[in-house]
Every structure is written in C-alpha cells, then in structure tokens.
Amino acid sequence: MSNDFASVPTKFMAECFGVSDRRVQQLANEGVIPYTKRGRVMRFDVAAAVRAYVEYLKELESEGDGAEDAVSMAKLKAERDLKRHKAREAELHVAELERTMHRADDVEAVMSDLVASTRSMLVALPGRVAKDAAEASGPAAAAQVVRAAVDDVLAQLAGYRYDPEAFASMVRERQGWRDDDADEEPADR
Known part of the structure; x- marks a missing residue:
C-alpha cells in the first residue's frame, strides 16, 4: 500500500x-x-x-441484536405473565360463579352476621334466665336454669348451616345482576 x-x-x-x-x-x-x-x-x-x-x-x-433479543424476550415474558394472570383471574371468577370459592369480603360479611347473631343471643341470655333463676329453689336449680338457656343458645348456633344462596346473592349484588337476569329472554326486534 x-x-x-x-x-x-x-x-x-x-x-x-x-x-x-x-x-x-x-x-x-x-x-x-x-x-x-x-x-x-x-x-x-x-x-x-x-x-x-x-x-x-x-x-x-x-450488541443491537442482543438488545433486540433481550427486549423481545422481555416483551414475550411480560405477555406470558399477563396471559397467566388473566387466566388465573378467569379461573377464580368461574370458581366464584360455580360457588366453589368465595371472596374474603363475602365470607367476612357472612361471618360478621353470624357473630352479631351470637352476640345478640348472648346479650339476651341474662334477661331470659333472670326471673327463672331467681325463682329457683337454690343455687343448683339456678345453675340448671342458666345451663338450659346456654344449651338453647348453643343448639341455635349448632343449627347454623352454610347457605350458598347468601353468597350467590352477594355475588349478584356486587356484579350488579338482577335476580331475574338469568330468566329473561332476549327481546325480538
């Protein structure tokens, strides 16, 4: 050269x-x-x-190819994660509609109602047994009156049964569905 x-x-x-x-x-x-x-x-x-x-x-x-590959991989991963999350969300929604799963806030509401009922029964207990316990012939008889009233409250609580319709009603309310939505026929045009 x-x-x-x-x-x-x-x-x-x-x-x-x-x-x-x-x-x-x-x-x-x-x-x-x-x-x-x-x-x-x-x-x-x-x-x-x-x-x-x-x-x-x-x-x-x-380096550009590597950067593009990295960006492409990150984008694919993000899309895959989004699809997984959407699928999981759909699974949870279906489970809720099938009544095999309930939202925590719905369970909390039902349990709060149960606790409130229990509380009201217990608060009413002294008034229910006071007269009978006072008229009892002695402490053993008074204890028997109180025990019978407590057993009555426990029997009422033991009779509590899961009501799937209560949860279904909460789902309908949250979703804004009317009770008759499922029964409606589409209007002819």
Whole structure:
C-alpha cells in the first residue's frame, strides 16, 4: 500500500465513512479508530482506521441484536405473565360463579352476621334466665336454669348451616345482576 494513505486528515476519513468531520473526531476521541496528532490536527492511517471502524460497526450490530433479543424476550415474558394472570383471574371468577370459592369480603360479611347473631343471643341470655333463676329453689336449680338457656343458645348456633344462596346473592349484588337476569329472554326486534 502506498504511504499516501498513512496520514490523512479528518475530512478524508469523514468522506470514506460517510459521516461528518465531527463524528470522525468523536470516534477517534472514544478510541474507536486510531489516530495521531500533528500539532492540533488529527491524522489517520486509512487502513487501520477502516478496519477499526468496520469492527466497531460489527460490534454495534451484534450488541443491537442482543438488545433486540433481550427486549423481545422481555416483551414475550411480560405477555406470558399477563396471559397467566388473566387466566388465573378467569379461573377464580368461574370458581366464584360455580360457588366453589368465595371472596374474603363475602365470607367476612357472612361471618360478621353470624357473630352479631351470637352476640345478640348472648346479650339476651341474662334477661331470659333472670326471673327463672331467681325463682329457683337454690343455687343448683339456678345453675340448671342458666345451663338450659346456654344449651338453647348453643343448639341455635349448632343449627347454623352454610347457605350458598347468601353468597350467590352477594355475588349478584356486587356484579350488579338482577335476580331475574338469568330468566329473561332476549327481546325480538
């Protein structure tokens, strides 16, 4: 190779690369392409600069592919996760409609009603047994009266049964469905 291309100015390299003079200076300052300085002027060995620039472009391309692959993989993972979450949500909704699962807030509401009923029965207990216990012939008879009243309250509580319709009613209310929605026929047009 002729020595004419061993030391060319920035403008020549810019024309070779198809970029601006400023971009060639940036590439040189970043260490992408080798250069020498004569005073304040950058000079380039064309063969070395072209090889370095080609390598730089290859690295950018391979990094770009990796970045695109990473972005694609992240996007696919996000889409997969979204689909899983939507499927899980649909499963839970179906389980609720099939009455095989209940929302925590519905269970809490039913249990709160049960606790309130229990409380009211227990609060009413002294008033129910006071007269009979006072008229009892002795402490043992008074205890028997109280025990019978407590057994009555416990029997009422033991009689509590799960009412699936109570939960279904809560679901209908939350969803804004009317009780007669399922029975309606579509109107003819």
